[in-house]
Amino acid sequence: MVPTKKSAVLVDGVILNGPTTDAKAGEKFVEEAWRLIMEEVVLKATDVNEKVCEWQPPEQLKQLLDLEMRDTGEPHHRLLELCRDVIRYSVKTNHPRFFNQLYAGLDYYSLVARFMTEALNPSVYTYEVSPVFLLVEEAVLKKMIEFIGWKEGDGIFNPGGSVSNMYAMNLARYKYYPDIKEKGLSGLPRLILFTSAECHYSMKKAASFLGIGTENICFVETDGRGKMIPEELEKQICQARKQGAAPFLVCATSGTTVLGAFDPLDGIADVCERHGLWLHVDASWGGSALMSRKHRRLLQGIHRADSVAWNPHKMLMAGIQCCALLVKDKSLRSLLQHLASFYAVFSLRSVPEYAN
Numbered sequence: 311m312v313p314t315k316k317s318a319v320l321v322d323g324v325i326l327n328g329p330t331t332d333a334k335a336g337e338k339f340v341e342e343a344w345r346l347i348m349e350e351v352v353l354k355a356t357d358v359n360e361k362v363c364e365w366q367p368p369e370q371l372k373q374l375l376d377l378e379m380r381d382t383g384e385p386h387h388r389l390l391e392l393c394r395d396v397i398r399y400s401v402k403t404n405h406p407r408f409f410n411q412l413y414a415g416l417d418y419y420s421l422v423a424r425f426m427t428e429a430l431n432p433s434v435y436t437y438e439v440s441p442v443f444l445l446v447e448e449a450v451l452k453k454m455i456e457f458i459g460w461k462e463g464d465g466i467f468n469p470g471g472s473v474s475n476m477y478a479m480n481l482a483r484y485k486y487y488p489d490i491k492e493k494g495l496s497g498l499p500r501l502i503l504f505t506s507a508e509c510h511y512s513m514k515k516a517a518s519f520l521g522i523g524t525e526n527i528c529f530v531e532t533d534g535r536g537k538m539i540p541e542e543l544e545k546q547i548c549q550a551r552k553q554g555a556a557p558f559l560v561c562a563t564s565g566t567t568v569l570g571a572f573d574p575l576d577g578i579a580d581v582c583e584r585h586g587l588w589l590h591v592d593a594s595w596g597g598s599a600l601m602s603r604k605h606r607r608l609l610q611g612i613h614r615a616d617s618v619a620w621n622p623h624k625m626l627m628a629g630i631q632c633c634a635l636l637v638k639d640k641s642l643r644s645l646l647q648h649l650a651s652f653y654a655v656f657s658l659r660s661v662p663e664y665a666n
């Protein structure tokens with residue numbers, strides 16, 4: 311097909327800056343697919359009289375969907391049929407009868423924000439590429455920091471609360487052992503971290519990924535409601551020190567995955583202060599309670615944490631994934647940057663036409 315976009319730059323007959331297919335037909339396809347999404351997802355999938363899912367076992371579903379990757383293209387009407395099938399056999403997470411800890415129905419505004427980011431296809435790695443989204447990120451992180459109750463702080467959005475927890479573990483380790491970046495694990499004592507028996511499994515994953523080892527996680531006892539017992543925490547820290555290990559991190563959970571328990575942050579922060587340990591709060595699930603006048607007391611003491619993981623996609627109805635790791639000490643901005651300092655250094659000054 312002949313591309314119809316005007317002023318396409320051709321180099322040796324290859325288009326550098328435009329669609330390689332027929333643009334008019336492409337635009338029509340977007341319009342038709344858009345209508346389908348509106349009818350089948352926004353209107354129908356949120357209707358209580360419709361099914362949550364047209365469930366099929368995997369082998370049957372494979373037969374019903376055309377998933378063959380062919381060498382030739384497909385006509386638009388086939389692609390639209392495929393789109394329809396994708397919607398038809400998918401779980402309608404926006405349905406009023408779909409219950410799961412991640413979802414609470416459709417938020418129209420968050421949906422449109424997602425349409426926009428998908429259409430603009432930004433990558434938030436430099437201001438030049440993403441001026442608006444960079445400022446949006448800064449503003450949202452600032453607001454989250456205010457809700458935590460810190461005077462200042464910094465943060466980063468991650469592809470999951472699990473990643474936020476892993477970054478927090480890495481930051482805590484880097485704070486106490488900054489040589490790790492150059493020297494690796496060989497120069498370290500036996501590091502040990504503390505969390506409750508009800509913590510999210512990502513703590514184990516992170517300890518394993520970072521070379522700390524799952525055996526060096528001490529799972530502190532919880533009370534009958536699944537909350538970490540600060541006195542037990544302190545006992546375990548003293549015992550670990552006696553055994554020659556080096557405690558470096560305590561991870562409290564605000565909203566445990568199974569029981570929804572909120573660890574007593576003030577009591578845990580007291581222990582961390584006495585022992586000079588980094589306090590990370592995994593508020594991936596429960597962090598949004600900070601925005602409720604009635605329930606924010608569940609996170610009483612969160613302002614004393616060194617870092618917080620908070621997923622607005624869980625209770626604030628942002629689209630999946632929307633996960634922030636927030637770090638209290640702004641001087642630790644350099645910590646965040648030092649730790650991940652293999653980032654692209656493209657400044658405005660390096661682009662002469664922007665400099666004036």
Ligand SMILES: Cc1ncc(COP(=O)(O)O)c(C=O)c1O
Pocket residue numbers: 469470471472473510512563565566567592593594595621631633
């Ligand atoms: C307490 C807690 N922490 C961390 C996570 C992990 O979050 P994600 O699924 O975004 O990686 C979850 C997920 O359910 C969670 O409940």
